[in-house]
Amino acid sequence: MAKDPVRVLVTGAAGQIGYALVPMIARGVMLGADQPVILHMLDIPPAAEALNGVKMELVDAAFPLLKGVVATTDAVEACTGVNVAVMVGGFPRKEGMERKDVMSKNVSIYKSQASALEKHAAANCKVLVVANPANTNALILKEFAPSIPEKNITCLTRLDHNRALGQISERLNVQVSDVKNVIIWGNHSSTQYPDVTHATVNTPAGEKPVRELIADDQWLNTEFITTVQQRGAAIIKARKLSSALSAASSACDHIRDWVLGTPEGTWVSMGVYSDGSYNVPSGLIYSFPVTCKNGEWCIVQGLSIDEFSRNKLDLTAKELSEEKDLAYSCLS
Ligand SMILES: NC(=O)C1=CN([C@@H]2O[C@H](COP(=O)(O)OP(=O)(O)OC[C@H]3O[C@@H](n4cnc5c(N)ncnc54)[C@H](O)[C@@H]3O)[C@@H](O)[C@H]2O)C=CC1
Numbered sequence: 161m162a163k164d165p166v167r168v169l170v171t172g173a174a175g176q177i178g179y180a181l182v183p184m185i186a187r188g189v190m191l192g193a194d195q196p197v198i199l200h201m202l203d204i205p206p207a208a209e210a211l212n213g214v215k216m217e218l219v220d221a222a223f224p225l226l227k228g229v230v231a232t233t234d235a236v237e238a239c240t241g242v243n244v245a246v247m248v249g250g251f252p253r254k255e256g257m258e259r260k261d262v263m264s265k266n267v268s269i270y271k272s273q274a275s276a277l278e279k280h281a282a283a284n285c286k287v288l289v290v291a292n293p294a295n296t297n298a299l300i301l302k303e304f305a306p307s308i309p310e311k312n313i314t315c316l317t318r319l320d321h322n323r324a325l326g327q328i329s330e331r332l333n334v335q336v337s338d339v340k341n342v343i344i345w346g347n348h349s350s351t352q353y354p355d356v357t358h359a360t361v362n363t364p365a366g367e368k369p370v371r372e373l374i375a376d377d378q379w380l381n382t383e384f385i386t387t388v389q390q391r392g393a394a395i396i397k398a399r400k401l402s403s404a405l406s407a408a409s410s411a412c413d414h415i416r417d418w419v420l421g422t423p424e425g426t427w428v429s430m431g432v433y434s435d436g437s438y439n440v441p442s443g444l445i446y447s448f449p450v451t452c453k454n455g456e457w458c459i460v461q462g463l464s465i466d467e468f469s470r471n472k473l474d475l476t477a478k479e480l481s482e483e484k485d486l487a488y489s490c491l492s
C-alpha cells in the first residue's frame with residue numbers, strides 16, 4: 161500500500177539552497193524513494209514571484225513522488241501540518257564576514273517563525289535549522305517554541321562532517337563512502353572542531369584508524385582542521401556565493417539519517433540541544449556525534465577526549481555562549 165505523503169517545509173525556498181534542495185526532496189533523496197511528499201515553500205513578499213517560478217518548475221519536472229506544492233509568503237499557511245521543517249530562510253554572509261555577522265538579521269526571523277511552527281506544525285515535527293548562525297538560530301527557535309520537544313530542534317553541521325570525510329578521502333585517495341566516524345564538535349563556525357580521533361577507513365585489510373593511515377598528526381592537527389573550518393569561506397571566495405548544492409545535499413543526509421536511522425557502527429554529526437554530555441554546558445545547541453534509530457537521535461557516549469580535543473571542545477562552547485548572549489541582545 162502506498163505511504164501517506166509527508167509534508168516538508170522549506171523556508172527561504174526561492175533562494176539558492178532552496179533551489180537545490182526542493183528537487184532533491186521531490187525525488188526522494190531526503191525521505192526515501194517510496195515516500196510521497198507535499199512541499200511547503202515559504203519566502204518573503206519580494207521573492208514571491210521567484211518562488212512561484214520554482215513552483216512552476218516543480219510542476220514541469222513531473223516528479224512522481226511529489227503530491228502537492230504550497231508556495232506562500234504566509235508563515236502560518238507554510239507551517240500548517242508540516243512533519244519536517246527545513247529552515248533555510250535568512251540572509252547569507254558575504255566575503256569577509258563571520259557567520260555571526262548575520263546574527264541580528266537572522267535571529268529575529270527565528271523568533272517569529274518559532275511561534276508559527278509551535279502553533280501550526282504537526283505534532284512531533286522535526287526541525288532542521290540551516291540558516292546562519294545555525295546553532296544560535298536553532299537555540300532561539302527552541303526557546304521561543306517551548307512546546308516543541310527540544311529533541312526535535314536541530315541544526316546543520318552535517319555539511320562540515322561531509323567536508324571532513326571529503327578531505328580525508330582526497331588525502332588518502334580512498335572512496336569517501338569508505339571513511340566514517342569523523343566528528344564535528346560545537347558551532348557551525350570557524351571555531352568548530354573537526355575531530356578524526358575515532359574515524360576509520362574501510363580497507364581491503366579491514367577497518368583502520370584514519371590517524372594510522374594518514375600517519376601525519378601535524379597535518380591532521382593543523383591544516384586539516386583549518387581547511388574544514390574555513391571551507392565555507394573558501395567556497396564564497398570562489399563562487400562569490402555561499403555553498404548551496406553541498407548544503408542542500410547534507411540537509412537531506414541529516415533528515416534521512418534522523419528519520420530512517422544511521423547504519424550500524426556509524427555515527428554522524430548533528431547540532432542538538434546539549435544535555436551536558438562531554439562536559440559541554442547544557443543550554444546550547446552544540447554539534448555532537450549521534451546515532452539515530454526509530455526517528456530519535458542519541459549522543460554517542462564514552463569517547464575518549466584528550467587534552468588537545470578538550471581545549472577545542474571548550475573553545476567552541478565558549479563562542480556559542482557568547483553568541484547566545486549576543487542573540488538575546490539583538491532581540492531586546
Ligand atoms: N548550516 C550550513 O551548513 C549552511 C548554512 N547556510 C546558510 O543558509 C542560509 C541561506 O543561504 P542561501 O540559500 O545561499 O541564501 P539566499 O539569499 O540565496 O536565500 C535565502 C532566502 O531566504 C529568504 N528569506 C529571507 N528572510 C526570510 C524569512 N523571514 N522567511 C522566509 N524566507 C526568508 C530570502 O528571500 C531568500 O530567498 C544563509 O543564512 C546561509 O548562511 C549556507 C550554507 C551552509
Ligand SMILES: O=C([O-])CC(=O)C(=O)O
Pocket residue numbers: 252253259292319391392393395396402403
Ligand atoms: O560559510 C557560509 O557562510 C555558508 C556556510 O555556512 C557554509 O558554507 O558552511
